[in-house]
Amino acid sequence: MSAGQDQAAGPLAGLRVVELSSFVATPLAGLTLAQLGADVIRVEPLGGGPDRGRWPLAPSGTSLYWSGLNRGKRALEVNLADPAGRALVADLVVEGDGILVANNERWADLGHQALSERRSDVIHVLLTGRRDGGTAVDYTVQAGTGFPLVTGPAGHAAPVNHVLPAWDVAAGLYLAAGLLAAERHRARTGLGSAVRVALEDVALALAGNLGYLAEAQLGGDRVREGNDVHGTFGTDLTTADGVRFMFVALTPRQWRDLLEMTGLGDVVAGLEKALDADFADEGDRYRHRAALFGLLGSWVSTRSWAEVSEALSRTRILWSPYRSFADLAAHDAAELRAHPLFATVDQPGVGPYLAPGSPIDVAGAPASSARAPQVGEHNAELLAERLGLPPERMAALMADGVVRDRQEVEA
Template identity: 60%
Template sequence: MSALLAGLRVVELSAYVATPLCGLTLAQLGADVIRVEPLGGAADRTRWPLSDDGTSLYWSGLNKGKRAIAVDLESEADRRRVADLIVGGGPCVVVTNTSRHADLGYDALSAQRPDLIHVLLDGRADGGAAVDYTVQAGTGFPLLTGTGSAPVNHVLPAWDVCAGLYLAVGLLAAERHRQLTGEGRSIRVALEDVALATAGNLGYLAEAQLTDHKRTKSGNTIYGTYGDDFETADGVRVMIVLLTERHWNKMLAATGLSDAFAGLSKTLGISFTTESDRYRHRDVITPLLARWFGQTPYAQVAEVLTQHRILWERYRSFAELSPTLRELALFGEIDQPGAGRHWAPKSPIQADGSRLDPRAAPEVGQHNDELLA
């Protein structure tokens, strides 16, 4: 594969999820991403999950294919070395989640290099501190997640992930502008803004402003359409989603319940035709479907649902997924120092049907001599 971002140099001063994910996204497309860490390594180098030898699989996963230098960021001389790395070569991009050191900020660096692109992640738009789980708490989503009365933060740091991809999009938009004009740009993304924008774009905030609808927790059911989880006769749990009338009719044909629901529709004077109808009458639908699932072994369920092209999937653990990874084109085998050989993801983006192979994450200061000599 010809690397789409070959020749793009990115200096990353970051930690945790969003900014390292931005750098990883670019590295997987061929950019030369240089991770700058404090002496001894960044704080997230010890974050769980860990290998049996204590290596952070979290850090290794988010920093595959990058180069790494370690410097004393409290030393003016070392910060000058980093600044020279940024401004001294060809066009460069800086990705960071800190504005602690003014001499590594946009104003100071762009004064020396007007074509610099500087990408900064803030916690809040006003510059205040925030992380994914605190942002979750303030955006309404945990009050709709799970069941019971207590708020439930999602185990997936969704706003970090979204923010990392927004950073990459903003960076590449600025890079296109630089290609056209030769001008650099300062790009800023706030983690809280990403969460609030998403809540607005999905209509949740407009619903709260414009209607009296009272959103409540609904477990695995899907708001406004029909979806739920079911247990088969042999104890396997599956999730199904019926978005369209075609999906609904296929589900009835698959389960042999067409006549039953036609009778219910006539007797109760209700319709199951639209998404809204099926959501409103889910308390009628679910018991009948649950009975069919509960009487049918998983192998038969899988065969029938697949045959009828129902949207469904079996619930699987990470441990169950692991043996299947080598069969997927998304994954390639790497040998990560301190962790060992394992299957790691390439970029989800395919270019002309192919992707770059994954490469191991760097050790602390691995490229100091190469980059700071």
Template identity: 60%
Template sequence: MRGPGEKDSLRSQPLRGMRIVEISSYVAAPLGGMTLAQLGADVIRVEPLDGAVDRTRRPLAESGTSLYWSGLNKGKRAIEVDLSCERGRRLVGDLIVAGGRRGGIVISNSERHQDLTFDTLRARRPDLIHVLLSGRRDGGTAVDYTVQAATGFALLTGPENSTQPVNHLLPAWDVAAGLYLSVGLLAAERHRLLTGEGQQVRVALEDVALATAGNLGYLAEAQLSGTPRERSGNYVYGSFGRDFATADGGRLMIVALTARHWRDLLAATGLTDAVSALASALGVDFAEESTRYRHRKVLGELLAGWFEGRPLAEAEAALRATLVLWSTYRSFTELAADDAHVLRQNPLMAEVRQPGVGRHWAPGSPVVMDGEQSPPAVSPLVGQHTGEVLRAELGLTATDVAELSGSGVIGTRADGDAEHEKPYDRGKLLTHGATR
């Protein structure tokens, strides 16, 4: 019989009982796997001997441990297998097709190995769900920054007077593709539950960017308008919004999407009469969003004068009494500062003890299920769960595992240390080292 605490924890784990094998690297596919792991799926990350190439990607902790890798692989189990040899690939194939109703699911961003492709694995298990990320739909390679270059976004980002492309720091297409991978997997699993049929799910990074450009109207605008869109700098396109500097060097982002937002902004800054007079002189109505955008520069200069004459604290106090959308600009360092309390006050975050990194605040799942959300978990060490997974999932004996290790098919860390060899407990993995 479950206690109240156990019942609550299951609310945030709706995918418990689902087992996924992940063969991937970098951002999109690992993010897709972690998204599912945070919702309760048992995600087994397959890495080559000595770990995947992205295990050393920046930013790094002082120990050299990748903070990037640790952040994208929380809550997974990790096995270390030589995929360059046929025996290693067969072992991974066995793991993919095993597991009964909870298994038969794989996420990958490579079709390099013929014996791990959809067709080969489906011949072994007809209800296989194979989720594949590619750069382009034709199978060609692409990464987030090349997709940015190919789809127009980099030429609309940056200062108004610049003609140079500006790449965005956020790998938006990697992030969106990772979430599409997880959605596609869940849709295929739902179809399998209803029909017993497996299928391949394919997501191309470039298609994600093109779909977004189309969904936001950018592609239609380019097709139907004879005038190319110009860069807007820090102005919000199509509405009124921009950044403003204060007298003491602070800076805020202000957005007024609705007529109510606009009225509140003018009232807070004491510019209602001045802007009303301007509207009369121009013969326009600033209650209309498109009109505010069209005259954004003159309106922006009026508001800039108000903010420049006041310290940040006074501007913030005035805005708090309104419905205006605004925020002070903060650096990552300021966001993470101990005296800011921002991370500690958010239920999304908890303090974890990540091996090789130490104690730090990390996010769990942003998905809240009936008031509950999964806390952050630690990320696995290279080969941490190899022996455990092969014994529990494939029924191998300790002698089998030792022979595979001695033959170089799996990593020499197959049995890990005493703590890592305790029976797999998903609840413990999710909460071990996580404190509030």
């Protein structure tokens, strides 16, 4: 299935977005829109963007990272150092839907002011590192916003960064939401917008919204708790046959299910009385979790995973065994193949593999088998068909090194 067929089926069909970006957040914003049907044109410098070879890699050296974040897009390769190359990108923006998403302000002629002088309702979406325009990446934002100092085993002294670039991911989704909000505003008022998202602001906003900053302002001192779930009742346990799993009992019903499943009701009632606690209260369960986890750990450690999982399946307790990426990709491949989120993609340099569509379950956005484009794959159709450049103009651009003839490059 081609990207065009996928786009025609999605709820954002007809929306054209020019993406001038690299790495995680802005490509994820474009991917989010493309998987919902938008026509996303990924612009790269000659030879491809700086993230084209980023790990993880297929055995051929093709970036699995790049392939995953750019599926379903079309690729334009131009010499961005040449004003004529940037003029082509600007033409695609103003003569299309007037929407550009970018992660740098390197070129004034592709900035909001220059584009809005050509088209007053242009929507310019920009990711920055910091609100003042300073640079930052996910891991430096992590370092400056407190999270690595409460991540990791209890008592561990050194900071622990999360391997998931959470702020990049959140920023990408904020960029997509901001773009759609601006497009909605334009539909109502006819006005364009300059949308700005700073990576550091994303982390600060979420640290504030989730109560971390308010807690600190009120004198709280969050510490590392390992895999214990802060403020409620959940942790990881290990069965007699060595299977480690995570469970969470959030609600009173789940707590009652846990006591009934384990038969520990009388023991827990005695502990409750001895501690002058009320374990019907989530806060008391959390405060006395060490004693309670000890009881549960003893019960679990004398039973096999088959016994424990069968017992958990009869309750409303939230639980899952720990699985590696290899478990998901190999041992549970049949599960992925059957999952409606996934479709088989045949990516050049990688081969066929299962790749996800949009996790937004909305009518008209099925799992997509569209692959990621190769460098400059759509140069001809974008410049000739979308901008209407005649053959002689295309030849002149190639002769001047503004764009490249993909057939000659591939040969």
